[in-house]
Amino acid sequence: MKYRDMAFILQTDASGIGVGAFLSQSDDVGLEHPIAYFSRKLLLRGIRYSTGEQECLAIKLGIEEFFYLLSKPFLIQTALQWMDKFIDRNNRLMQWSLGLQPLQFKVVHRKGRENTNADTLSRM
Structure with missing residues (x-):
């Protein structure tokens, strides 16, 4: 891992047939450096x-x-922009949300066409 002091960025996406995640870090000039990939x-x-x-x-x-990399605050980038309104109405999502409470993260919306790394992984 090149930048131990930089925050992690987790980009995620789902395609209807699979899910994908792309873990990266940005350097001082904003260039993203890939760390790991996941799809299922x-x-x-x-x-x-x-x-x-x-x-x-x-x-x-x-x-x-x-999880082993996310012991400090990190950023989640996802195409899902209304997650906070949806979780309260769904028991499954509420349970998932409660399981993530110990972690320090911020969720930001990233348009699907800008989320190409995770989008590609979700379709593999």
């Missing part, structure tokens, strides 16, 4: 999830995959 095909129950649930699942699985 959705199981049958995951395919039945709504788009919002699939996007949240991508976040959950991405964090679980790279």
